Amino acid sequence: MHSSVQRLNTLITLAAVLLGALCCTASFLDYFHIHSVHGTAEVIKIKKFRKQLNGNDEVTMTLNLSLDLRSTFTWNTKQAFVFLAAEYETQKNLVNQISLWDHIIPDKEHAKIQTQVSTKYPLTDQGSNLRGKKIELVLHWHLMPNTGRMIQDKLALSHFYLPEAYT
Numbered sequence: 796m797h798s799s800v801q802r803l804n805t806l807i808t809l810a811a812v813l814l815g816a817l818c819c820t821a822s823f824l825d826y827f828h829i830h831s832v833h834g835t836a837e838v839i840k841i842k843k844f845r846k847q848l849n850g851n852d853e854v855t856m857t858l859n860l861s862l863d864l865r866s867t868f869t870w871n872t873k874q875a876f877v878f879l880a881a882e883y884e885t886q887k888n889l890v891n892q893i894s895l896w897d898h899i900i901p902d903k904e905h906a907k908i909q910t911q912v913s914t915k916y917p918l919t920d921q922g923s924n925l926r927g928k929k930i931e932l933v934l935h936w937h938l939m940p941n942t943g944r945m946i947q948d949k950l951a952l953s954h955f956y957l958p959e960a961y962t
């Protein structure tokens with residue numbers, strides 16, 4: 796009786812150690828997994844470019860997105876959260892970052908995306924700095940693992956200039 800309890804204990808300890816080692820390995824492998832994310836983002840149309848009553852510039856657009864994040868998926872990836880940010884400089888802030896579109900990719904089979912989207916969120920400036928402004932479109936992704944730490948990365952896809960005048 797005594798010895799079988801002991802054996803069970805040993806077994807449980809061993810299982811815990813193995814599981815711990817497995818988690819470490821998973822996280823370690825993820826860390827060195829090399830991502831090759833490809834993508835293009837083009838502005839098909841500026842739908843609206845105006846100054847709001849409060850003085851802030853607002854832009855809505857249609858975008859053509861082609862994204863391939865299949866390489867980020869490993870057996871340890873639960874899902875990926877992606878967002879496309881408009882990034883630009885103003886005198887007040889070196890980096891202004893505004894999310895235009897976001898998406899959750901549940902698995903590798905859905906990690907290749909080709910879509911035309913209206914910006915889910917408008918590009919709104921804190922002020923009226925956007926006329927003629929250079930805007931960078933940057934893809935960000937957060938990989939949520941089954942075990943281990945979350946991985947974040949980004950890739951600048953393209954840039955464009957906003958019109959000099961409101962529409």
Ligand SMILES: *[C@@H]1O[C@H](CO)[C@@H](O)[C@H](O)[C@H]1NC(C)=O
Pocket residue numbers: 835839859860861911
């Ligand atoms: C969207 O992008 C894809 C891939 O670059 C291209 O084949 C397609 O013609 C584009 N569509 C539009 C409407 O620009």
